[in-house]
Amino acid sequence: MSLKPHTVQKPYGVSSVKKERPGQNMGNEENKVFLKLKGIKKSFGGVHALRGVDLEIREGEIHCLAGENGCGKSTLIKAISGVHEPDEGEIWINGEKVEHMKPIDAINRGIQVIYQDFAVFPNLTVAENIALNGEVKDRKKFVNWKEIHQIAERGMAQVGAELDPDMPLEQLPVAGKQMVAICRAIVNDAKLLILDEPTTALTEKEVGKLWEVLRGLKKKGIAIMIVNHKLDEIYQIADSLTILRNGKYISSGKISEYNDARFMKDMTGRDLVETKYDPELSDEEVFRVDHLTLKGRFEDVSFSMNKGDILGLTGLLGSGRGEIGEALFGITPPESGDIYMNGKKIEIHSVADAIKNKIGYVPEDRLTQGLFMERSIEDNTIASSIRDYFHGMSLNEKEMREASERWLKDLSIAAPSIDPPVRTLSGGNAQKVVIAKWLNTHPRLFILNGPTVGVDVGAKAEIHEILRGLAKQGIGIIIISDDLPELLQNCNKIVIMNKGKVRLVTDNKIDKLSL
């Protein structure tokens, strides 16, 4: 039912427009509906990425699209921007039904997407980045530099961005690059601006500035859709909200119709309190750091964890949360401070030291730091423990296969065997392979930086379950995350960082306001 052949007679790729009004019952708002989706379905192979999604975005409205990772948000964006054609469903733009939409059709209708990587050119200047797209689109043969500057200045004025037009983009911070991308979208006559998780790499102050800019654009009548799943940010900026889960439309409405409980329930499909981690308390210390310092990253960090503890390490980006993980794993070793494992003092100056002391680390960026995408599941599983299989003269292949097959089963990694390359696995299963790699080294301390980023709902719960099981066995677990609900749910101790310093150590009775 997914790959329904198109019976339309028109040549493929030509978009056709029918002059029809969408449902009359929508006329009770003062703002005009710009984009309307009805029953969008899309599947890839056998995977149903979208199973019937409705969405409505009005001019001059900031609409938030929320949902856990893997809920189909990115597929939906691609459907709106013409990258993927839906298998079923209708797309209405500005009251016109659009069929067989290609990316260029979406752009011509004013739909501009700002992806997480911004798709900017780092070696070109701010002005070039803002204006060159239009020059190319208009099929100009020669570049008029004066015009480029004028266009760029106009774009920046409209958005309210203050940037040096001649500065090469690579010298700008992330927030600056984002501004350039927004300016470019505005210069290209954006009527609907879609931002894919725009705040992930921003500091608190930069987020504030971004909201200011977006509110300005909203007043100009531009429709804005933000993909986000951080509750506090949604409350700050959004006028209305649509929640997806597992490719399905769950709910939609004004932001005032939501509260924390309904939001979490709609996002995850379950109640948060139900599954809170509550270990038996123990006096046996597993791991402790005293006055850990790495200049410029974090300072005077102390915390300790007992048997059964899962410790959450959080704070805003740049607070030093990730840096502590990298330091304890020896990637950027700490300069001073003491580290104790099971009561014994250990030294960490390199990754080799960390591994010798049985510390495992799941890095933040799974794709570039955690996995060998082209290698098999087996190779990835034994990558950190391969020395254990070298007996006498050569590697014992049978043992390596057996170990890998055991993890495949124990962590219920969804793969036909241990042989396919990791590239073929979904985010959740790939992350389980990274976890298996470290479990195969029998760690005593297991640090996970953003363990469930890009992981679907089901696998996320499974990973949490695995971590709880490990903690009960007495393995120290540290979860570094900015996903507060995740920490509240799984950690019985939370360390909150701010500007490189520990601001608060709590036994998980905080609410989101103290962050």
Add this chain to the structure above:
Amino acid sequence: MKKKTASKKLNDHIKVLMLMMVFVLILMAVLKGPVYYSVNNFRSMIFQFPEYGVLSFGMMVCMIAGGIDLSLVGIMNLGGVVCALLIKSAGVPIPLACLASVAVGAGCGALNGLIIGSLDIPAMLVTLCGLEVYSGLALAITGGPAINGMSDSFKNIANGSFGSIPYVLFIFIGVLIVVAFIMKHTVFGHEVYFLGSNKQAARYSGINTLRTTILAHTMSGILGGISGIIITSHLNSAKSSNGSTYTLLSLLIVVLGGINPDGGGGTVAGVTFSIVLLQLIANAFTIMHAPDTLKTLVNGCLLVAALILDKVMQKREMQKNS
């Protein structure tokens, strides 16, 4: 069912190579049967391929590690010159002189690896400079003219045979076995694959990337030193410009043999088949008295075809998976 998926792609590639070999063999049987299928012809082939075959394994190791070794020919000639000089001028015993060649190769390789690994300069640049430096050093040592006329027993290494089987075949098979064992059955071999497929992930998995880079290039250098002995003995002459076509030839061999130019993939078996295939083709050209210029063209076309074929197969597999 169990082992199929992993070995499947490898088999696909080797199947193509074998098919090409069969094609060449049948074609030659039809065109020049009696001459091609003579003991003498096969002997002459065997005398030729070990020197660049051993070199290709060096290229292979570096490419699997995510780099490249363009300095191999320079290392080969520097090793050969040192070896020849020690025998001729200093009267050093042959085994010791050969060992010196290998040691020179190991040193050059280690230097390459150290620069690449510690300063993070692309291997292509470092080894290209290496080629100039090592060739230049060989030229400086000889002062220009070749070192000729070593002892007959040295000449015998690459020109003598045991019955009708040339000694160099044993050297080649010995190198093949050692290289295959290292790549498949040692921790280092696996680490080379890990390093080549994702350097950052290798670091985050606790693999000492600097050490692995140095060792991979040292191994390549040692293989360069060994082929330096073979080529010097073969020509009974050492100079800085011997085998200058081997850099590109060894690149052609490893890529045709299925080594992933981005690193992290490919097998010793594939490279071995590729070495033999190219020798069969080269020999076919000689027998047919075809002009050398045509050989370059055919080699070039083969390489492009191999690259395209690989990408097409990769794409097909990706589509099947998604």
